[in-house]
Every structure is written in structure tokens, then in C-alpha cells.
Amino acid sequence: MTELSLIRNFSIIAHIDHGKSTLADRLIQVTGGMTERELKEQVLDNMDIERERGITIKAQTVRLDYTASDGKTYELNLMDTPGHVDFAYEVSRSLAACEGALLVVDAAQGVEAQTLANVYQSIEHDHEIVPVINKIDLPAAEPEKVKAEIEEVIGLDASDAVMTSAKSGIGIEEVLEAIVQRIPPPQGDRDKPLKAMLVDSWYDPYLGVVILVRVMDGVMKKGQQIKFMQGGTVHLVDRVGCMRPKIEQLPELGPGEIGFITAQIKEVEQAKVGDTITLAKGGATEALPGYKEVQSVVFCGLFPVDAADFEKLRESIGKLRLNDASFTFEMENSAALGFGFRCGFLGLLHLEIIQERLTREYDLDLITTAPSVVYRLTMTDGSTQELHNPADMPDPVKIDTMEEPWIKATIYTPDEHLGSILKLCQDRRGIQLDLTYVGGRAQVVYELPLNEVVFDFYDRLKSISRGYASFDYEQIGLREGDLVMMNILVNNEPVDALSMVVHRSQADPRGRALCERLKDLIPRHMFKIPIQAAIGAKVIARETISAMRKDVTAKCYGGDISRKKKLLEKQKEGKKRMREYGNVSIPQEAFIAALRMGDE
Amino acid sequence: MARAIYIHWPFCLAKCPYCDFNSHVRESVDIGLWERSLLADMRYEAELAGGEKLHSIFFGGGTPSLMPPALVARLLEEAEQLWGFAPGLEITLEANPSSVEAANFTSLANAGINRLSLGIQSLDDQVLRFLGRLHDAREGLAALDIAQKQFRRVSFDLIYARPGQTADIWEKELAQALSFGTEHLSLYQLTIEPGTRFATDVRQSKFTPLDDDPAADLFTLTREMTAAAGLPAYEISNHAKPGEESRHNLTYWRYQDYCGIGPGAHGRRGNKATQRHRKPENWLSAVERNSHGTQTESDLTAPEQASEALLMGLRLAEGVDLKALSKRFGIAQENLIIASRKILYSELGFVRMEGERLIVTDKGMPVLDALLGELVPAELVVS
Ligand SMILES: Nc1nc2c(ncn2[C@@H]2O[C@H](COP(=O)(O)OP(=O)(O)OP(=O)(O)O)[C@@H](O)[C@H]2O)c(=O)[nH]1
Ligand code: SF4
Ligand SMILES: [Mg+2]
Numbered sequence: 003m004t005e006l007s008l009i010r011n012f013s014i015i016a017h018i019d020h021g022k023s024t025l026a027d028r029l030i031q032v033t034g035g036m037t038e039r040e041l042k043e044q045v046l047d048n049m050d051i052e053r054e055r056g057i058t059i060k061a062q063t064v065r066l067d068y069t070a071s072d073g074k075t076y077e078l079n080l081m082d083t084p085g086h087v088d089f090a091y092e093v094s095r096s097l098a099a100c101e102g103a104l105l106v107v108d109a110a111q112g113v114e115a116q117t118l119a120n121v122y123q124s125i126e127h128d129h130e131i132v133p134v135i136n137k138i139d140l141p142a143a144e145p146e147k148v149k150a151e152i153e154e155v156i157g158l159d160a161s162d163a164v165m166t167s168a169k170s171g172i173g174i175e176e177v178l179e180a181i182v183q184r185i186p187p188p189q190g191d192r193d194k195p196l197k198a199m200l201v202d203s204w205y206d207p208y209l210g211v212v213i214l215v216r217v218m219d220g221v222m223k224k225g226q227q228i229k230f231m232q233g234g235t236v237h238l239v240d241r242v243g244c245m246r247p248k249i250e251q252l253p254e255l256g257p258g259e260i261g262f263i264t265a266q267i268k269e270v271e272q273a274k275v276g277d278t279i280t281l282a283k284g285g286a287t288e289a290l291p292g293y294k295e296v297q298s299v300v301f302c303g304l305f306p307v308d309a310a311d312f313e314k315l316r317e318s319i320g321k322l323r324l325n326d327a328s329f330t331f332e333m334e335n336s337a338a339l340g341f342g343f344r345c346g347f348l349g350l351l352h353l354e355i356i357q358e359r360l361t362r363e364y365d366l367d368l369i370t371t372a373p374s375v376v377y378r379l380t381m382t383d384g385s386t387q388e389l390h391n392p393a394d395m396p397d398p399v400k401i402d403t404m405e406e407p408w409i410k411a412t413i414y415t416p417d418e419h420l421g422s423i424l425k426l427c428q429d430r431r432g433i434q435l436d437l438t439y440v441g442g443r444a445q446v447v448y449e450l451p452l453n454e455v456v457f458d459f460y461d462r463l464k465s466i467s468r469g470y471a472s473f474d475y476e477q478i479g480l481r482e483g484d485l486v487m488m489n490i491l492v493n494n495e496p497v498d499a500l501s502m503v504v505h506r507s508q509a510d511p512r513g514r515a516l517c518e519r520l521k522d523l524i525p526r527h528m529f530k531i532p533i534q535a536a537i538g539a540k541v542i543a544r545e546t547i548s549a550m551r552k553d554v555t556a557k558c559y560g561g562d563i564s565r566k567k568k569l570l571e572k573q574k575e576g577k578k579r580m581r582e583y584g585n586v587s588i589p590q591e592a593f594i595a596a597l598r599m600g601d602e
Numbered sequence: 603m604a605r606a607i608y609i610h611w612p613f614c615l616a617k618c619p620y621c622d623f624n625s626h627v628r629e630s631v632d633i634g635l636w637e638r639s640l641l642a643d644m645r646y647e648a649e650l651a652g653g654e655k656l657h658s659i660f661f662g663g664g665t666p667s668l669m670p671p672a673l674v675a676r677l678l679e680e681a682e683q684l685w686g687f688a689p690g691l692e693i694t695l696e697a698n699p700s701s702v703e704a705a706n707f708t709s710l711a712n713a714g715i716n717r718l719s720l721g722i723q724s725l726d727d728q729v730l731r732f733l734g735r736l737h738d739a740r741e742g743l744a745a746l747d748i749a750q751k752q753f754r755r756v757s758f759d760l761i762y763a764r765p766g767q768t769a770d771i772w773e774k775e776l777a778q779a780l781s782f783g784t785e786h787l788s789l790y791q792l793t794i795e796p797g798t799r800f801a802t803d804v805r806q807s808k809f810t811p812l813d814d815d816p817a818a819d820l821f822t823l824t825r826e827m828t829a830a831a832g833l834p835a836y837e838i839s840n841h842a843k844p845g846e847e848s849r850h851n852l853t854y855w856r857y858q859d860y861c862g863i864g865p866g867a868h869g870r871r872g873n874k875a876t877q878r879h880r881k882p883e884n885w886l887s888a889v890e891r892n893s894h895g896t897q898t899e900s901d902l903t904a905p906e907q908a909s910e911a912l913l914m915g916l917r918l919a920e921g922v923d924l925k926a927l928s929k930r931f932g933i934a935q936e937n938l939i940i941a942s943r944k945i946l947y948s949e950l951g952f953v954r955m956e957g958e959r960l961i962v963t964d965k966g967m968p969v970l971d972a973l974l975g976e977l978v979p980a981e982l983v984v985s
Contacts, residue, residue, distance in 0.1 A: 528969050528976075529950055551818035553972040556791045556839050558917060559662075560608055560854040561624075561868040563910050564875060567983070570913060573975040574983045585946060 003221070003256035004077040007187045011216070011260055012132075013081040013096050015124055016106035017114035017472060021136040025106060025168040025177070026064070026082045030247065032174045033066040033078070063201075063214055063260055065244040070182045078181060079244075079260040081201075088349030090119075090476070091294055092202065095276050097123055098292055099201045099216035099260060102130040102185030104177065105158070109135045109143035109165075112443070113151045115414035115472035121156055130185045133163035134177060139170050155440050190257025196220030196279070197286040200230070201260070203273035205325040209241070211267035215255065215279060218290065222255040222263060227282035231289040233274055236282045237265035271327040296328045298346025299407070299477070300353055300373045300456050301390045303334055303499065304360070305342030307367035307579050307590050312341045318364035319343060322356065329356055336393065336498050339369060339581060344391055350456060367579070369590045371499040373456045378405040378480055392501045395487045398538070404503075405480040407452040410435070413463070415471035417444045422466040430454035431505060450475075451483065453503065488513055488542075491534040492524070495584030499593055509535075513543035523592035526550035531586055604651040604871060605688070606658045606853040609640065609677060610864030611666040612882050615698075619734045619799035620761070620792060624866035624880050625664045637673050639889040640864060641680050643878070646894035647861040648684035651871045655688035656681060658850035660695075661715075667697030671709035678714045692755075692849045694719055699745030700737045707745075711752045717848075718749045719788070720758040725775050733761060734799075746782060755846065757786035762824070763817040764792050765809045772820050773827070780831040785846035789824055790839045791817055821968045836919045838967060855918050857911035865895065873902050904931040908938055909982040913974055921961030939977050947973065 016022040066078040083089075083096045097103070103124045107113060124131055133152050135145045145165055152160040164180050166173030202214040215222065222228075226239045243251040244261040255261045267273055275296070278289040306315045319331050330346040347353040353373060360366050377389040379396070380403045389395060411432075415423055417439065427434070427448045436447040450459075455475070463471050488509050490500040500520075504512055513535025520533050528550055535543040558566055580587035614625045659681060661674065678693065694717040695710060697703055707718070722742045724730050730738060737745070749756045760779055762772050779787065794800050794811055803809055812820075825835050833841040837855060840848065853860050862869035866880040878895040879885040885895040902910070908931040915922035928935045939960060947953050952966035952973055966973050 528947075528952060528972055550814070550969055550972060552814040552821065552968045554838060554968055554970040556793050558838070558914070559851060560860055560862060560870075561866065563854070563870075563914060564868065564877075566913055567906070567910055569971070570909065570974055570978065571983050573971075574978075574980045577975065577980070 003192075003254055004259060006190060006258045008074060009077045009079070009187050009258045010102070010181050010185050011079045011081075011100040011188055011258070012102045012104060012181055012185050013083050013100045013124075014104045014106055015083065015093075015097075015117070015120040016136075017108070017111070017116040017120075020106050020108040020111065020114075020117070021168045022106050023082055025104070025134070025136060025166065025174075026080060028168050028171055028174045029066060029078075029080060029178065030064055032171075032178065033068045062247070063245055064247040065250075065261070066246075068178050068182065071179060072182075076182050077259070078178075081260070088347075088352040091296060091348075092275055093120065094123060094292065095199065095201050097127045097129065098290075099199055100127070100129065101188055102132065102181070104134050104181070105131050105152075106134045106136050107148055107152060109137045109145045109148055110140045112144075112148050113155050113414070115412050115445075115474040118156065118414065118445075119412065119474040119476075121158075131158055132177075132180045132184055133158060133160045134166055134173075135163050136166050136168050138165050138172065139167035151440065151443075155445075188258030190217065191219045192221060192257050194219035195284060195286045196222060196226070196228070196281045197290065198222055198255075198279040199290050200273055200275060200277040200279055202275055203270050203327075205270050209249075209264050211264065211270050211273055213263050213265070213267070213273050213279075214260070215263055216260045217255045217257050219257055219286070220281075221257070222261075222279075223253070228263075228265060228279050229282045229285055230273070231278040231280060231286075232293055233272055233277055235272055237267055239263050239265045269324055269327070271323070274327070296348065298330050298376070299349055299452065300347045300375060301344060302347075302353060302373045303336065303339070303342050303344050303369075303371035303391070304331075304357065305336065305339040305369045305371070305499075307369055309340045311366060314364070315343070315360070315366055315368075318360055318366060319345075321364070322359060326356070328352070334391065336371075339371070339499050342369075346390070350460065367590070369499070369581075369593050371593065372502050374502060375407050375452045375456060377485065377503060379403075380405075389503070392487060392503050393498045395501075395503070398487070403482050404485045406483045406485060406503075408478050408481050409450055409452050409455065409475040410478045411448045411450050411455070411473060411475040413446045413448065413471055413473050415444055415446075415467050417442055419467040419471055420444045420446070423463065423471060426459070426462055426466060430459060431507070449478065451481075451505065452477070454505075454508070486537045489536050490516060490520070491532075491536060491584075492520070492588065493531050493584035493586045494534075495586075497583045497588070499581075506537075509537055510542050517543045517545040519595065520592060521545040521547055523595055524586065524588055527586060529585075603654040604647070604859040604861045604869070605654050605656055606660070606850055606858070606860040607644070607647070607656065607681065607685075608660045608662060608850075608860055608862045608864075608867055608869070609644075609666075610662055610664065610862070610867040610878075611669050612664040612865045613668060614663065614665045615668070615736055616734070617799075619803070620795070622795035622798050623664070626882055628882070633670055633673060635886065637676060639886055639895070640673075640677060642889050642893045643863040643895045644677070644680055644861075645684065646896075647863055647869070647871075651859065651861050651869075652685055655686040656691055657688050658692040658694070658853060660693075660850040662696050665698050665703075666695050667703040667706065667710070671706055671713045674710060674715065675713035692717055694848065694850055696721065697745075697749070698737065699742040701741055701744065704745040704748045707748050707752045716753060717755040717757070718753045719848075720746060720749055720756065722746065722758040722779075723761050725760075725778055729764060732764070746784075750782070750784070755786065756784045757788060757842075757848070758784060759788045759790065761790050761792050763812045763820050765812055767812060767820070769816075769819060769823055773823060776824065776827050780827065780833070785833070785843040786848065787828065787833055787841045788839055789828070789841060791821065818968050822964075825964060825967075834919070835967075838917050838970065852918075855914045857907075857914050863895070873904075873907060875900050875902055904933060905982045907931055908933050909978055912938065912978055912982075916960070916962050916970065916974065919961070921956070921959040923958050924960050925958040933982075937979060937981065940979050943976050947976065953977070 014022045062082045064080050068078050069075045081096045083093045135148050138145055149160040152158055164173055164176045197218040198215040206212050224239055224242050229236050241264040276293040280286040306312050328348055331343040334342050334344040379401050380386050381400055382402045432448040432450045438445045484506045485503050486506050488504050489496045517533045517535055530549050531547040533545045534541045580589050612624055612626050693715050695715045696719045698721045725739050727738050794804050828841040835841050836847050859870050865882045865885040867878045869876040876899045877897050879888050879897045888895045924935050954961050
């Protein structure tokens with residue numbers, strides 16, 4: 003156990019790609035947590051996807067021993083948190099485990115939306131914030147301008163910001179000194195009953211469920227019977243330790259310390275992020291504040307391309323869920339896609355990540371249906387229900403009102419792109435709340451319906467601002483809307499996987515875009531295929547795929563039988579990857595591509 | 603029991619740019635060695651698939667009109683000894699219409715060939731050059747004239763749906779072709795096959811193949827004109843006066859047994875698919891080693907055979923007798939053709955039933971491949 007005054011717990015907050023993970027690597031390297039050889043780039047990003055995309059998905063932590071210029075050796079606990087809004091709750095728990103934060107700002111890009119969102123959160127947690135201006139090695143770096151921006155936009159004193167280049171190792175000692183000198187030590191009482199926060203949990207094939215904890219009061223030891231106050235379950239602690247970043251077992255974790263425990267837990271689901279851990283007997287009575295149940299925000303259907311893979315999908319989703327309790331799934335039966343699962347996610351990135359992991363780690367080919375949000379329906383008989391799947395939409399005459407979730411979005415952009423961004427928000431039914439200019443940048447705050455955002459808002463925003471605009475959001479509740487169910491009919495048959503709830507004002511353009519897209523994606527058949535978008539019986543858009551005129555092998559004699567049969571075989575194999583609607587075979591790519599309405 | 607044999611002669615004077623057949627250009631060919639080897643390969647097949655008299659023999663290639671007539675005669679003599687000849691036996695030989703080859707026609711007829719299939723390909727000099735052919739139009743017509751005098755039955759090939767070909771141009775060319783009075787015509791749409799020089803040319807945008815839509819129009823035009831001239835299509839690309847169909851090729855399309863000898867030749871013997879070594883040299887050494895040139899001999903399951911029978915048989919205007927097919931392969935009719943699709947595509951006019959026969963209509967023929975993909979159940983095709 004380390005004396006409180008020698009502990010520093012801090013997180014690193016930054017906008018995506020400003021260099022958080024790289025800086026963490028440097029800190030580990032300089033304090034000797036890893037030898038040069040062991041130090042793969044971005045050691046804290048463990049998952050393949052994290053390394054490949056260069057983004058942090060799960061929060062990670064590492065303990066560093068640092069002998070400061072005052073001669074004392076400090077225990078530094080560093081948390082590398084995810085930068086994406088989908089994981090905002092995880093971030094908030096990590097922040098709650100710390101007393102301070104390094105605010106990393108890219109010297110060339112300056113303050114971005116997420117920087118703001120995260121820094122405000124950090125301030126709410128009473129953190130001591132140390133501004134770090136990173137990437138000063140870049141030719142485009144303008145550290146003085148960024149300093150001014152930090153002061154002006156965030157209102158932090160940036161005069162003693164630390165200048166670093168995490169990539170080339172400049173300013174790392176200075177960062178460590180600033181942590182020791184400026185971030186306060188944690189508080190806590192060893193003699194009070196155990197109270198620890200469950201910061202994160204994940205599944206390890208060797209250790210089972212591993213739990214990251216921050217001890218507030220009391221001591222955590224092997225052999226203790228502990229209780230999760232929200233989850234209500236009791237477990238026997240069988241390991242206590244910390245990450246350096248390799249696992250190191252310790253006799254105990256004292257107040258103020260961050261580390262991990264294992265307690266023979268089988269499923270991550272039982273270890274809920276934000277829960278309070280105490281002793282089963284004689285424990286604390288009051289839980290820590292800030293706990294929230296994770297809630298799915300975006301839903302979509304996942305179906306195996308080959309219906310025969312359903313069992314494999316079920317198994318894989320089950321396994322993945324062991325590792326990530328933040329997505330939900332239930333079986334779904336679609337008229338044409340067969341059996342699959344309706345899954346709920348924290349956001350679009352989360353959806354993509356899960357889909358990609360299923361494809362990659364479990365070798366599955368998937369069809370993903372249109373993402374949708376959760377609507378609340380008030381029926382004419384006064385009852386209410388939640389709609390997770392457009393396919394379950396009740397008869398409209400029985401619906402009195404429909405409500406949809408709204409968000410408050412903060413967009414930060416160089417002002418030359420402001421015009422097109424305002425137009426985008428306006429087109430998506432946005433309501434402007436605020437518009438401020440800081441230097442050459444503008445910050446706009448909009449209220450937007452989430453269903454306008456789940457499709458491609460982020461992609462559009464990135465493309466119209468050539469990647470410079472940044473975006474952050476929070477949910478602000480449900481609002482009534484004039485929402486309708488739009489069906490897509492292929493050869494006069496509705497395609498359930500493509501039906502969606504849209505705002506009446508958006509139905510026409512979206513219907514038209516979808517029909518046009520499908521026209522290009524569905525191959526010609528032997529007959530003409532009408533493609534229609536319809537609300538109820540009213541067709542709002544239509545396209546036609548003309549009939550195929552020629553598809554025949556001109557020459558076919560004795561020697562060609564085998565060859566011709568191979569062709570037929572291939573054709574049949576190909577059909578396995580297609581779905582039938584009204585005698586039309588729709589390739590699975592069409593489902594995915596049709597919903598990517600990027601060039602709308 | 604095979605009643606048809608196919609003999610492959612793999613040599614050509616030059617490789618045509620559209621051709622993906624098993625054809626090779628060689629400086630010289632050891633005729634004695636080839637004679638011995640072909641005879642050995644033939645004896646091997648006769649042993650396994652003999653017992654019935656032959657109804658057809660087909661010399662294909664390559665360019666079998668380059669074979670010495672004496673070799674042709676020797677092979678026919680051996681075949682007669684091994685199998686015996688049924689009355690009215692059809693013996694076809696494929697020929698290129700150069701003057702050199704035409705000079706051989708009399709001896710070939712004397713050797714026993716009674717049907718000639720001439721590779722005229724086009725009646726236009728410029729097109730013949732594009733197709734890389736060694737003859738010009740005048741030479742082609744001269745060869746046709748000699749052939750019609752020497753052989754009772756003559757057919758010739760034309761390639762159409764060429765880049766830029768309009769309906770007008772094809773109509774004139776086809777009308778001229780029909781005026782010569784042959785009782786059989788093979789009219790192929792130009793297709794760009796992988797690995798050919800044309801495939802490279804297309805990739806390098808040296809020319810653009812004709813689009814499917816105009817090609818489909820030409821296909822319809824062809825069927826109308828030939829039917830009007832009394833040579834209706836009896837198969838996708840083959841047209842004949844009733845009774846003058848190629849009996850040998852009907853064997854393939856009706857999915858009956860045939861022996862295939864010589865390099866690359868395929869055969870169907872009971873439930874076995876046979877294939878000879880493709881490369882002439884490899885085939886020769888295989889014959890030397892094993893007294894036959896077989897490279898693979900594989901068992902076909904009943905569903906595989908049924909799917910082959912369907913994809914060949916539906917090319918024919920007469921269609922396929924589903925009841926007979928069902929009996930032959932022990933597969934229930936509803937497992938041969940997807941019933942709901944048969945109904946759908948009958949309603950749409952692509953197929954029709956005539957008694958027990960499933961027949962692809964004029965509307966269905968140009969999209970036969972797609973149609974097969976719809977009608978034939980996956981269980982028959984995909985293992
Ligand atoms: N030139 C330069 N590049 C840097 C520096 N620090 C980080 N980078 C690069 O910036 C990119 C993003 O760095 P990361 O450390 O992954 O950023 P991050 O903030 O962890 O990103 P998320 O985890 O997605 O939020 C990488 O390509 C780094 O190599 C620096 O000081 N100078
Ligand atoms: S002559 Fe016939 S077989 Fe020989 S290369 Fe030309 S097309 Fe092919
Ligand atoms: Mg990172």
C-alpha cells in the first residue's frame with residue numbers, strides 16, 4: 003500500500019487522435035514500465051481493432067513508479083480513456099476515479115469539440131487540469147495560438163502548459179513533474195469500511211472477468227467476500243494487483259489506489275461499470291454517486307448472410323457479450339432475412355465495432371439492417387410502448403403520438419465550413435441554440451433528432467468539412483414528432499430489412515435516394531423490377547430496373563458440360579449470399595450499401 | 603454403351619484471337635506417332651464402352667482438316683472394327699476453308715467423311731481479318747462450293763454480334779449465308795473468353811464488345827430469319843432443316859454417352875466423366891505409359907448428372923422430358939426443377955410445358971443461363 007500523499011491518479015483527455023495513447027506510451031517508457039523492446043506502439047491499445055484504427059475503445063490503466071525531482075517515489079495511476087462519445091459513460095467513470103487530468107491538445111489542430119466536452123466533464127469532477135500541448139514537432143504547430151485558444155474557449159490558465167512531442171519524446175519529464183506537483187493526491191480513510199468504484203471490467207481468457215477498481219476507503223485484499231451494491235451479487239476476491247501494464251499481483255490495494263481484482267466472476271455483465279464494491283459483511287451502506295445503467299441508443303438487426311450460420315452467430319454474439327456487456331441482443335425473425343438478432347448499441351461506432359469483431363474474430367458474414375433509434379409510442383388506448391424495430395410498428399391508426407429521442411450536439415469547425423454545416427443541421431431538422439466564434443473557428447450548438455444522426459450525419463459532417471469539424475453530443479430526451487413508417491417495395495413486395503421510421507418532411511428525399519441506390523445495387527433480372535418507397539399505400543418514389551436481355555452460353559458441346567456446370571454452381575453459390583423478395587434476389591451488399599446514404 | 607465418338611485433333615496453323623479451344627500451333631507433327639496413339643486411345647475406350655454400333659463420329663479440333671486423309675481413313679477403319687457402324691452413320695469433320703484444305707476434301711470424302719462443318723466465320727474480308735482468320739471471303743465461298751459437291755451434308759459456322767455490328771449488316775450477311783442452301787448452320791455470338799487475345803484487347807480497350815441489348819436483338823433476328831428460311835433453331839446456336847440436325851451434337855445435348863479420345867477430349871461413360879490430357883505432348887506420353895490418354899475419370903452423382911442433363915437439354919428447342927429424366931436418375935420431378943419457379947417463369951413466358959417436356963421459349967432462350975440458375979435447385983448443383 004502506498005501513502006496517500008505519494009499517489010497521483012490522473013486521466014488523459016483529448017480529442018480523437020491528438021496523441022493521448024502515444025503520450026501514455028512515452029510515460030510508461032520513461033518511468034521504465036516497459037523496456038524499449040517490449041514497447042510496441044500504443045501499448046495500451048490491446049484489441050486488434052484498436053491498433054488498426056488507432057483509436058482507444060476500452061479504458062485502460064497503468065501504474066507507473068516515478069522518482070520525482072524532490073527525491074520521492076510516487077505511484078502514478080494513468081487512465082487512457084476512450085475518446086468517442088459512444089463511450090461517454092465509461093469515460094465519466096474513469097474521470098471519477100481520478101483527481102486530475104492531462105488535457106492533451108494537438109498543437110496544429112487546436113481545441114476540438116470533444117476536448118471541450120471532456121474538459122467540462124473533468125472540471126465537473128473537480129479535477130486539476132494540466133494542459134499539454136502536443137505535436138509541437140509538426141511544421142503546422144502553433145502552440146502560442148493554441149494556448150490562447152485554451153484560455154479563451156475553456157477558460158483555463160494555459161500559461162504553464164507543458165509543450166510536448168509525444169512522438170519524438172520531447173517534454174515527457176516535464177509532464178511527469180507537472181503531474182506530481184500540480185495534481186492533488188487522493189483522499190480516503192483506511193479505517194472505514196471498504197468502498198471502491200468499479201471503473202471497468204473485461205473478460206480475460208486466463209483470468210476470467212477482470213475488474214478495474216478505484217479504492218475510496220478501506221482496503222481490498224485477497225480472500226475478502228465482496229458485494230456489488232447495484233448488482234447485488236457477492237464474490238470471493240482471489241487476486242488483487244495492478245497493471246504495469248503487465249499484470250502484477252499485490253497483497254492489497256489501499257485507499258486512493260487504482261488496480262484490478264478478480265473474483266471468480268463468469269460474465270462481465272455482473273460487473274457493471276460504475277457500481278460500488280464493498281464488503282459482504284459490515285460494508286458501507288451508501289453507494290458512490292453517478293451510477294447509471296447502460297442504455298442502448300441505436301438498434302439494428304444482424305443476420306447471417308448464409309442462413310445456416312445462425313447457430314454460429316448465436317454462439318459468437320454470446321461469447322462477445324462476455325467481453326462487452328454494453329450491447330444487448332435478442333432473437334429476431336425477419337420475413338426474408340430469416341433468423342438473426344436485434345442488437346442494441348451505445349452508438350454508431352459501437353455498432354460498427356461489434357459488427358467488425360463478429361466478422362473478424364468469429365469469421366461471420368453479416369447483413370446489417372438500417373440502424374434505428376428507440377421510439378416511444380403512445381397508443382390511442384393510453385398505453386405506451388417502446389419501438390426498437392421498425393418491423394414491429396403497430397397499425398398507425400392505433401397510435402396516438404410518437405416520440406423520438408433528441409440530442410444536443412456541439413460542433414466545432416473552422417469557419418469556412420460553417421455555412422455547409424449549418425445547412426446540414428437545418429436539413430436534419432436541427433434547432434440552433436448557439437453560435438460563437440473564437441478566432442478562425444466557430445462553435446455551434448444544435449438540438450437534433452437522433453434518428454437524423456444515426457444514418458450518416460457524422461460521415462457527412464466529416465466530408466463537408468474535409469475532416470476538420472468535430473462533433474459531440476448528449477441525449478436530451480424524447481420529443482413528439484410527425485413520424486411515419488416508410489416501406490421499400492421491390493417488385494411490389496415490402497423489404498422488411500429496409501423499412502424505416504422517418505420524419506414526414508424527410509420521407510420524400512430519403513425514399514428517392516434509397517430507390518436510386520437500390521436501382522444500382524440490384525442486378526438485372528429476367529423481368530422488369532419496380533422499386534418503390536411508400537408510406538402506407540402511397541408511393542412517394544419509384545425507380546425501375548429494366549429486364550436483362552441476354553445471358554446465355556453461345557457454344558456448348560460435349561467438352562463444355564463440366565465447365566458449364568461449374569458456372570451454374572457458382573451462380574447458385576452466389577444466390578446463397580442473396581435474399582429473395584418478390585422473386586427478386588437482392589445481394590447482401592445492397593442492404594449495407596443502400597443504408598449508407600453518404601452522397602444523398 | 604457409347605454410340606458416339608469424338609476424336610480431337612489439336613493442331614492449327616495459327617491461333618485465332620477469340621479461340622479458347624484446345625488448339626496448338628506446332629512446327630511439325632509426327633503422323634505415325636499420332637496414328638498409333640489415337641488408335642491406342644480408341645481401343646481403350648472401345649473396351650470400356652463398346653458393344654453397340656456407332657451412330658456418329660466427330661473429328662473436331664483444332665483443325666482436323668489438316669489431318670492426312672489416310673490417317674482419317676485408318677481411324678475410321680479401326681472404329682468400324684471395334685464398334686461396328688450402324689446404318690446411316692454420321693461422320694463429321696471440322697474444316698477450315700483455305701484452298702489447301704479444300705484440295706483435300708475429295709480424299710476426305712473417300713476416307714468416309716459424310717458431313718463437313720466449315721469454319722467460314724464471316725463473309726466479309728475486313729471481319730475475317732479482325733477475327734484473325736487465314737482465309738478471305740472468296741476463298742471461304744470457294745471451299746464451300748467444293749464441299750457442297752463432295753459431301754452430302756454441309757454445315758458452316760458464322761460469328762456474329764461483333765463489335766459495332768448493326769442489325770442491317772447482320773441481316774445482309776445472314777441472308778447471303780442462307781442463300782447457299784446448306785441444310786445446317788451454326789451461328790455463334792462472339793463471346794470474349796478469358797485467356798484469349800481478345801480478352802486482353804478488351805481489357806486494354808482496343809475494342810468494346812457489343813452490348814447485351816443489341817446482341818439480344820440480333821439473336822432474335824437470327825431466329826426469325828433462319829426459321830423463315832426453313833432452318834429453325836434446334837439449339838441455341840444451331841439451325842437445321844428438320845431431320846438434318848447434327849446427330850452427334852444431339853448426343854451431347856440429349857445427355858447420352860459418348861467417348862472422347864485425343865488431347866483434351868471429354869467423354870461421358872455411364873456415371874463417369876472422362877477427360878484426356880489437354881496438352882498434346884502430355885497426352886502422347888500418357889498414351890505411351892498407359893495405352894490411353896485419360897487424365898481424370900470421375901464419378902458423377904445422380905444429382906450432378908441430372909443437372910448436366912438439364913443444362914444441356916434445355917438448350918434444345920425440343921426441351922427436356924422431365925418424367926424420363928426423373929426415371930433415369932431416380933430423382934423426383936419436384937427435385938429436378940423448382941416447382942414455384944416453373945410456374946412463375948411459365949407465367950412470364952420464359953418456359954412452357956408440352957406434355958412431360960419442359961421447353962424454353964423464344965423469350966427464354968437468350969437468357970437461358972440466368973433461367974437455369976432460377977429453375978435448377980441448388981441441391982442438384984452445389985455439393
Ligand atoms: N507528429 C506527431 N504526431 C503525433 C504526436 N503524438 C501522437 N502523434 C500521432 O497522432 C496519431 C494519433 O495518436 P494517438 O496517440 O493514437 O491518439 P489518441 O488521442 O489516443 O486517439 P484516440 O484513442 O482515438 O482518442 C498517431 O498517428 C500518432 O503517431 C506528436 O507529438 N507529434
Ligand atoms: S482454327 Fe478453330 S480451333 Fe484453331 S485456333 Fe482458330 S478457332 Fe481455334
Ligand atoms: Mg488512443
